Amino acid sequence: MSGRSPIESGFFSCSAKALSGGCDVVLDEKWLVGAVEDELGSESFNSPLTPLQKFGADVRRVRLGRKLRQRQLGNATGYSESYVSQVESGKLLASTKFAVGCDQVFGTNGLFAELQSQMVEGDHPPQFVPYLELERKATRIMAFSASTVMGLLQTEAYAEAVFRAGNPRASDEVIGGKVAARLRRARLLGGQRPPTVWCVLFEASLRAQVGGKKVMAEQLSALLSWADGPSVDLQVLPFSLGAVAVHSDPFTLLTFRDSQPVMYANDPGGGRLFREPETVGAAVDNYDRLRANALGPDDSLDFIRAVREEYEA
Numbered sequence: 001m002s003g004r005s006p007i008e009s010g011f012f013s014c015s016a017k018a019l020s021g022g023c024d025v026v027l028d029e030k031w032l033v034g035a036v037e038d039e040l041g042s043e044s045f046n047s048p049l050t051p052l053q054k055f056g057a058d059v060r061r062v063r064l065g066r067k068l069r070q071r072q073l074g075n076a077t078g079y080s081e082s083y084v085s086q087v088e089s090g091k092l093l094a095s096t097k098f099a100v101g102c103d104q105v106f107g108t109n110g111l112f113a114e115l116q117s118q119m120v121e122g123d124h125p126p127q128f129v130p131y132l133e134l135e136r137k138a139t140r141i142m143a144f145s146a147s148t149v150m151g152l153l154q155t156e157a158y159a160e161a162v163f164r165a166g167n168p169r170a171s172d173e174v175i176g177g178k179v180a181a182r183l184r185r186a187r188l189l190g191g192q193r194p195p196t197v198w199c200v201l202f203e204a205s206l207r208a209q210v211g212g213k214k215v216m217a218e219q220l221s222a223l224l225s226w227a228d229g230p231s232v233d234l235q236v237l238p239f240s241l242g243a244v245a246v247h248s249d250p251f252t253l254l255t256f257r258d259s260q261p262v263m264y265a266n267d268p269g270g271g272r273l274f275r276e277p278e279t280v281g282a283a284v285d286n287y288d289r290l291r292a293n294a295l296g297p298d299d300s301l302d303f304i305r306a307v308r309e310e311y312e313a
Helices: 011-020 029-040 050-063 070-077 081-087 096-106 110-118 126-135 158-167 172-190 204-207 213-228 277-293 297-312
Strands: 140-145 197-200 233-239 251-255 261-265 272-273
Touching: 050 070, 050 081, 050 096, 050 110, 050 126, 070 081, 070 096, 096 110, 126 172, 126 251, 126 261, 126 272, 140 277, 158 172, 158 213, 197 204, 197 277, 204 233, 204 297, 213 233, 213 297, 233 277, 233 297, 251 277, 261 277, 272 277
Parallel strands: 140 197, 197 233
Antiparallel strands: 140 251, 251 261, 261 272
């Protein structure tokens, strides 16, 4: 096998032509090697990574091994340099087209397409993966639960009932994977520096019998246990005070130490992250109204206890 680089052998030029309909890349090998080494610097790939970050790190590792710049990989796969950067930094879930393009450019025989498929078909829906990356970094999580208890605070039995209702034809293995993934999210509340969680629960989320009375009684007991800890605050918005809730779909706000807040909310596509300051600001105002109309924390816990007693009767 020749010791020549993929660039010297013309591999990159041919791949770029195949993907973009014809383009020649003329490169100064010495300049490119120096530029890539500058880009790599002293970066380490040994830190613990999330699946999204691991995929991005793998793309970056192979790209640098092929002595390619982000702009060149973007040109060859049909994406911008900014897109490649976001994928490599773990901020964006790569598209199938990009993953297939990486395999063609790198000569990795379907490796990145398979890794991308595993993320998309995993225990979390693909549009939820970027939210999970941010949830782990958040200092505050503020949620409005309209019809079900927020996922971060769900019990195993409650989560299983939710997933079975939403995926009636799924196998036990698939449901079990989704439940396990949801329960893993709660681990961040037991860490050394857990985020503060504030959840406003519309009464409907306490009254809807997800899984039956026993499951609901256990779920409400779990909520009370969470509220006894230092990181979780709950408020209930009862039907009698809930006109404001009628106009609000469930949503979650995340705030951070060193970056702007974001919102995750449902849309016709299943859910998405919103980063625009105007949109997020409107959601913050809406959340303030929900909290202002809800019962106070102590009265809310009494309300949850009373509903639990109804389920236990």
